[in-house]
Amino acid sequence: APTAAQTKAVDAAAGGNAAPGEKVVIGFSAPAADHGWLAAITTNAKAQAATFSDVEFKSVESGSDAAAQRAALSTLLAQKPNVIVLLPHDGKELNSFGLEAMTAGVQVVNLDRAFPDRRAYRTQVLGDNYGMGVAAANYVIEQMKAKGVAAPVIGEIAGMDELELTQTRSKGFSDTLTAAGFTVANRRAARFTVDSGQQEASQLLQALPKIDALWNHDDDQGIGVLAALNQANRKEMIMVGGAGSKQAIEAIQADDSPLKATVTYSPSMASSAISLARLIGQGKGLGDLVELQVPKEIVLSSETITKDNAADYLKFGF
Amino acid sequence: MTATALETGRKRLWAGESGESVSRNLILAGVLVALLVIGAITQPQLYGDSAWVWSNVLSILQLASVVGVVTVGMTFVIIGGGIDLSVGAIVALAGVWSTTLATQSFGAGGMIFTAIVVGIAVGLVNGFLISYGKLVPFIATLAMLVAARGLAASISGKQTQISSSDLINGIASTKLLGIPILVYILAAVAVAGWVLLNRTTFGRRTVAVGGNPEAARLAGINVKRHTMLLYALSGLCCGIAAIMLTAQATSAQAAMANLYELDAIAAAIIGGTLLSGGRGTIVGSVLGVLIFATITNLFAINGLSTEAQNMVKGGIIVAAVLVQQFRFQSVTRLFNRKP
Amino acid sequence: MTATALETGRKRLWAGESGESVSRNLILAGVLVALLVIGAITQPQLYGDSAWVWSNVLSILQLASVVGVVTVGMTFVIIGGGIDLSVGAIVALAGVWSTTLATQSFGAGGMIFTAIVVGIAVGLVNGFLISYGKLVPFIATLAMLVAARGLAASISGKQTQISSSDLINGIASTKLLGIPILVYILAAVAVAGWVLLNRTTFGRRTVAVGGNPEAARLAGINVKRHTMLLYALSGLCCGIAAIMLTAQATSAQAAMANLYELDAIAAAIIGGTLLSGGRGTIVGSVLGVLIFATITNLFAINGLSTEAQNMVKGGIIVAAVLVQQFRFQSVTRLFNRKP
Amino acid sequence: MRTAIDEPDERPVLRLTDVVKTFPGVKALDGVQLEVRAGEVHCLLGQNGAGKSTLIKVLAGVHRPDSGTVEWQGEPVAFGGPQAATKAGIATIYQELDLVGDLSVAENVFLGHEPRRFGFVRRGTMVARTREILKSLGHEEIPPRRMVHALPAAGKQVVSMARALSHEARLLIMDEPSAVLAHDEVENLFHIIRRLTARGIAVIYISHRMEEIREIGDRVTVLKDGRTTAANLPADTPTTELVSRMTGRSIEYVFPPRTATAGTDDLLTVTNLSRAGEFRDVSLSVRPGEIVGIAGLVGSGRSELLETIYGARRPDAGTVELDGRRLRPGDVGSAVRAGMGMAPEERKSQALLLGEPIHRNMTLATFTGLARFGFTSARRERAESERIAESLELRPRDVSRPVRTLSGGNQQKVVVGRWLLGGTRLLLLDEPTRGVDVGARAELYRVIRDLAAEGVGVLLVSSEVPEVLGLADRVLVMREGRMVREASATEIDEDTVLDLVMAGSLMEGAPA
Numbered sequence A: 001a002p003t004a005a006q007t008k009a010v011d012a013a014a015g016g017n018a019a020p021g022e023k024v025v026i027g028f029s030a031p032a033a034d035h036g037w038l039a040a041i042t043t044n045a046k047a048q049a050a051t052f053s054d055v056e057f058k059s060v061e062s063g064s065d066a067a068a069q070r071a072a073l074s075t076l077l078a079q080k081p082n083v084i085v086l087l088p089h090d091g092k093e094l095n096s097f098g099l100e101a102m103t104a105g106v107q108v109v110n111l112d113r114a115f116p117d118r119r120a121y122r123t124q125v126l127g128d129n130y131g132m133g134v135a136a137a138n139y140v141i142e143q144m145k146a147k148g149v150a151a152p153v154i155g156e157i158a159g160m161d162e163l164e165l166t167q168t169r170s171k172g173f174s175d176t177l178t179a180a181g182f183t184v185a186n187r188r189a190a191r192f193t194v195d196s197g198q199q200e201a202s203q204l205l206q207a208l209p210k211i212d213a214l215w216n217h218d219d220d221q222g223i224g225v226l227a228a229l230n231q232a233n234r235k236e237m238i239m240v241g242g243a244g245s246k247q248a249i250e251a252i253q254a255d256d257s258p259l260k261a262t263v264t265y266s267p268s269m270a271s272s273a274i275s276l277a278r279l280i281g282q283g284k285g286l287g288d289l290v291e292l293q294v295p296k297e298i299v300l301s302s303e304t305i306t307k308d309n310a311a312d313y314l315k316f317g318f
Numbered sequence B, C: 001m002t003a004t005a006l007e008t009g010r011k012r013l014w015a016g017e018s019g020e021s022v023s024r025n026l027i028l029a030g031v032l033v034a035l036l037v038i039g040a041i042t043q044p045q046l047y048g049d050s051a052w053v054w055s056n057v058l059s060i061l062q063l064a065s066v067v068g069v070v071t072v073g074m075t076f077v078i079i080g081g082g083i084d085l086s087v088g089a090i091v092a093l094a095g096v097w098s099t100t101l102a103t104q105s106f107g108a109g110g111m112i113f114t115a116i117v118v119g120i121a122v123g124l125v126n127g128f129l130i131s132y133g134k135l136v137p138f139i140a141t142l143a144m145l146v147a148a149r150g151l152a153a154s155i156s157g158k159q160t161q162i163s164s165s166d167l168i169n170g171i172a173s174t175k176l177l178g179i180p181i182l183v184y185i186l187a188a189v190a191v192a193g194w195v196l197l198n199r200t201t202f203g204r205r206t207v208a209v210g211g212n213p214e215a216a217r218l219a220g221i222n223v224k225r226h227t228m229l230l231y232a233l234s235g236l237c238c239g240i241a242a243i244m245l246t247a248q249a250t251s252a253q254a255a256m257a258n259l260y261e262l263d264a265i266a267a268a269i270i271g272g273t274l275l276s277g278g279r280g281t282i283v284g285s286v287l288g289v290l291i292f293a294t295i296t297n298l299f300a301i302n303g304l305s306t307e308a309q310n311m312v313k314g315g316i317i318v319a320a321v322l323v324q325q326f327r328f329q330s331v332t333r334l335f336n337r338k339p
Numbered sequence D: 001m002r003t004a005i006d007e008p009d010e011r012p013v014l015r016l017t018d019v020v021k022t023f024p025g026v027k028a029l030d031g032v033q034l035e036v037r038a039g040e041v042h043c044l045l046g047q048n049g050a051g052k053s054t055l056i057k058v059l060a061g062v063h064r065p066d067s068g069t070v071e072w073q074g075e076p077v078a079f080g081g082p083q084a085a086t087k088a089g090i091a092t093i094y095q096e097l098d099l100v101g102d103l104s105v106a107e108n109v110f111l112g113h114e115p116r117r118f119g120f121v122r123r124g125t126m127v128a129r130t131r132e133i134l135k136s137l138g139h140e141e142i143p144p145r146r147m148v149h150a151l152p153a154a155g156k157q158v159v160s161m162a163r164a165l166s167h168e169a170r171l172l173i174m175d176e177p178s179a180v181l182a183h184d185e186v187e188n189l190f191h192i193i194r195r196l197t198a199r200g201i202a203v204i205y206i207s208h209r210m211e212e213i214r215e216i217g218d219r220v221t222v223l224k225d226g227r228t229t230a231a232n233l234p235a236d237t238p239t240t241e242l243v244s245r246m247t248g249r250s251i252e253y254v255f256p257p258r259t260a261t262a263g264t265d266d267l268l269t270v271t272n273l274s275r276a277g278e279f280r281d282v283s284l285s286v287r288p289g290e291i292v293g294i295a296g297l298v299g300s301g302r303s304e305l306l307e308t309i310y311g312a313r314r315p316d317a318g319t320v321e322l323d324g325r326r327l328r329p330g331d332v333g334s335a336v337r338a339g340m341g342m343a344p345e346e347r348k349s350q351a352l353l354l355g356e357p358i359h360r361n362m363t364l365a366t367f368t369g370l371a372r373f374g375f376t377s378a379r380r381e382r383a384e385s386e387r388i389a390e391s392l393e394l395r396p397r398d399v400s401r402p403v404r405t406l407s408g409g410n411q412q413k414v415v416v417g418r419w420l421l422g423g424t425r426l427l428l429l430d431e432p433t434r435g436v437d438v439g440a441r442a443e444l445y446r447v448i449r450d451l452a453a454e455g456v457g458v459l460l461v462s463s464e465v466p467e468v469l470g471l472a473d474r475v476l477v478m479r480e481g482r483m484v485r486e487a488s489a490t491e492i493d494e495d496t497v498l499d500l501v502m503a504g505s506l507m508e509g510a511p512a
């Protein structure tokens, strides 16, 4: 279930947006969820839609690949919603669907995985994958400098390697490290699942008998990574997580494990996307902005959660 | 001749002559219709709109088209006594290879050529390992699955490669006489597969190679070469499928066509192909693919959650096979004494 | 005893009574050693430290332990003429079910009990569909794969469920005499499997049922019941594996044990199990699992990229099988007349 | 027609000199001489495992000889494969039916040399030519488009023959073609062979049935342990001499004398047993120590009856009782536990684990009994198997050899031997001597008779009427699924049985 903070009932301060307006039919599609973050995306979207009395929410969940999602989306399109919010399996693969929908007069809000073609969407709400890597690297650099480690051994547990977002995250990480004169000593790709996280981490530990810093892309698989550290009795490094799960934030706050920080990539973006979709459907803008319409693109910045600010973020943990 | 002798004679005539597979396919078609009816019952307002129904049928066909083409090749391999676990990986490799910038510079023709050549080449390697290296098909193609996905990832640098050829992308978006080109391609491949299997020496020898390889060898058929050709054929189908999938996604990626091997094998088996070889029909396989596509469509229009989908899907697969089973118990009892 | 009698006695020991499989397994062990040597050559500084080498061996064993347990069950199913595609899904379902808050409230005993009961129950359903529903094993267990993953997702609400039982989690972190408990579990399951296959009537029946089901039936063996038991046995192994995996990850999830079915089948086949049933060894299967784990370890300590890993892995699988093939060409010619 | 053969300067079409073929561990051919002339029927005789099938596989290009020469029409040849041999004019009907079940009759006949145009099969031509060939074989009732798996065994044999004749053959090799044929079918086969030899085609004919060799053969070559022990004997050489050449000893009698040991109470009682389409209202009984034989045509439902009694098929109606206790219908396990055993008709597909060693096949039905607390005893299993192998004179005696490498007759011994291990009280035998050589046959008859003497009841199905009459105490005749006659074996003669049995063969039932 989404925490209260993951969704947000629009309050009176947001201009006239709180008041029920004309009815908006929002279609929603995300790939089949097999891990926590994606599951939170769908539940958040649903919950956010439920806070509006003027939104009708139609969700199609769709299969294991882009082709299956495309087929599901075309059935959704045939039902003629006002706006479609979709988290594409892959932005480039579903770009053509965005175009088709926009051409058919259905507004498209892309969630998380950008379409290359600007005509394929009305608005994009994106997490910052590259920025995540940058933030993680910056934290590592800062800590290493503080500890006075000149040539740290840095490990990386990536997510599903065949996804482009994993590549982007890793690139942000290594670009930033390189700028500081550091390199990644070994990198293993897990599959966003706890057991793959444990397995890859245990092998990484084997390859690197001493590690100074470790970045793990995803807090869900991080449960497994932490288990591997624990089983191998390896506590010498600092570990940075990714996404910002409740479990991870609590661990950071407790400060009793190598996990010292996590860089956010919050599934709350799904809630925001639904809110924006409603406004787009009603032709309204964002209350705090001057413009009359919703902006074309919103990129959420990746924030770094440490022991110091963990309390503030706890309510966002999924 | 007595009346009873005549009667048993007729019964026998019905039992042979692939009458069995004809009515097996009729039952599959029945299952398909039943699924469509369930769709109509659960979503009466959608099914009330005939334009929507037509577009929905097209969308099912389009969904089935890529896996359908792969399944035709897979059907040949299985009838010939093998199995090809690498089809998904071949589709991905062919797709990625045909969308590299270098290849795209040769235009649509170059892309199609590349995809098909890559598909056939990988198929030939599979076939070679199996016939001449004497590897079990399961292991050889599993190794190829892993290796081809790896190669695809390395070629693409794990990036999604956009296809900028309008001609290629048009394959997925253009319609002819109101029907998407993808559907024509599936139809063409299926018809070609049917003719190949039922009307040519290649097809008839495929049945022999899978059904009784020793007999085929004694009849002078070059079983090894034939086996190689079967995997090459499967590779060719994968090459075609790669172009279709690339057109649909207007891009290619090392992870695409994930687990198509399971979809294709399942569709072929539901369609009546014997996993042990020697028996199978193209019509059955295509019906199998359509059934799976219709199930997916049914879930989508009803907005079922993924987990509910999966639970129901497992049940439908079992039910679909059981229906065939019970209808044919009497006929099959004759042929199949095994418990 | 005369000299000739002694001689035939020796010959017998070698030729019959799985003499073939003994030397096949020796070759597999050779491949394993070769992989370790490659590791030592490529990473001399790591292998210079004997403490590290020991810990690395343990880490390979630990890596192999979960899949190893699943593979023992799979080996029985395949020798018995079937296949179980649902093992990964059963592990996930059993893991998720045993880590629900309700189950965890019964403590470690309750969790272990639940995992094992769930495993056996799902296995029995598989077995029932196959023996009495007469479904092809491939289809029945594929349907179960889909359904069980769906059920697991629905039970867990797609959340990762943390195991808060120190006893369970301790299975992965505790060592006895310097060796992790997980390794003991694998050893115990493998030994039990070996005894069951080679020294009990159950094992004999398994070979008979897989080698020639009709002959087994006519010899008075209850083939259907035995088939059910084989799938239940595979389910039991999955239940044990679920506990082990949950302990390792200190949590369970619907997506866990992804594609374990492929790993287990591949390991069994590399280990010499015939996919068509009737022949296979536990030792070979365990060696197959260890080879795969060692390959993974080799890649990790050399820091290979995922795509390079995959390409090399495909090659190693092919090479490992080819080595066996050529060594045994003369022996296998005796048994396998098919081309 | 025969005059040409008698001419002394007649050159053989085929001449084999010192042919040797070794399989790992077995010298299957160890210096074979063979000489075949045009237009003759040359019979090959030899015990099971003598190397007959191996020899013809060498001729057919399936195996390459290790040494020795093969001269074909005066030229030395070395066939690279089956196709080379067929091209040269040697067509073969193999011992194991080499047909593809899911292809039609016509497709099987022309497999590998289909009439075609641009890769497309010319189906019309193929069907028409198949029909012609079938007609020339006297079997125009077999529809060329029918799937082969839907044909009865006899029909399959005809298709095999049609396939051999679809080539322009100068030499036709037949490896035990009559083994699966009924009496009238064999007559038909001989008719065809005579027509072929009249056209100058040479035939190599293998069979274990002496009377056939006498009827159709011109000359006989005898093999023993892979060696030619007698070449070009006239076909009317006395049986005793042929047998002694084959076995190295003489066999005095074939059927052992009956011993009057039959008990009085029924051991097996079958009452009104029926299965739709197979047999109806069959009642019979077998007493302890009695051998009951069932005669009938192929397709008359005898195998189905036996399997139903045994519980391998579930009856639609009727009961089976052993010692007055009703057996659970359709449950082989309970039949076996009650003391029944069966040697089924098709040993390879129904009885044997081909890759497993002999002793594991022998103990397949009894290893549970030999086990303790579910743990098997390899020592006892092996000892028991060796005992049986000894008493059946199994060749090879080494029980750890895989059954796959045994010749057909020895495989049959393994199957029968399986039921000599436990406490079997009723043995069901379906064609127990199919493909079994004369020597082994006599041994099997002795074994069966000895079993009866020990009080075991035997229910025997055989297509060879003399076998039923000679071995059984009581004879039942079955026709189209019904029992039409029951008589003591001494009261009925072969002609009576054949008269009863003939009511149209299975093949005539199908419309063209």
Ligand SMILES: Nc1ncnc2c1ncn2[C@@H]1O[C@H](COP(=O)(O)OP(=O)(O)OP(=O)(O)O)[C@@H](O)[C@H]1O
Residues within 6 Å of the ligand: C334, C337, D023, D024, D026, D027, D028, D046, D047, D048, D049, D050, D051, D052, D053, D054, D055, D095, D405, D406, D407, D408, D409, D410, D435, D437
């Ligand atoms: N492929 C093979 N591998 C090993 N041994 C073989 C093979 N084929 C035949 N043999 C062996 O060669 C010998 C001759 O066998 P063959 O089949 O030629 O006998 P046969 O005379 O035809 O007997 P039958 O009358 O029973 O058919 C036997 O000992 C048999 O076990």
Ligand SMILES: Nc1ncnc2c1ncn2[C@@H]1O[C@H](COP(=O)(O)OP(=O)(O)OP(=O)(O)O)[C@@H](O)[C@H]1O
Residues within 6 Å of the ligand: B008, B012, B334, D150, D151, D152, D153, D296, D297, D298, D299, D300, D301, D302, D303, D304, D345, D431, D463
């Ligand atoms: N209606 C039918 N259609 C197809 N095949 C049939 C049919 N009836 C019988 N057969 C097959 O014909 C063969 C012979 O039939 P069956 O077993 O009834 O004869 P039988 O009296 O036991 O003769 P035998 O044992 O001498 O072959 C069997 O393989 C059986 O499967």
Ligand SMILES: [Mg+2]
Residues within 6 Å of the ligand: D052, D053, D054, D095, D175, D408
């Ligand atoms: Mg023979």
Ligand SMILES: [Mg+2]
Residues within 6 Å of the ligand: D299, D302, D303, D304, D345, D430
């Ligand atoms: Mg019969």
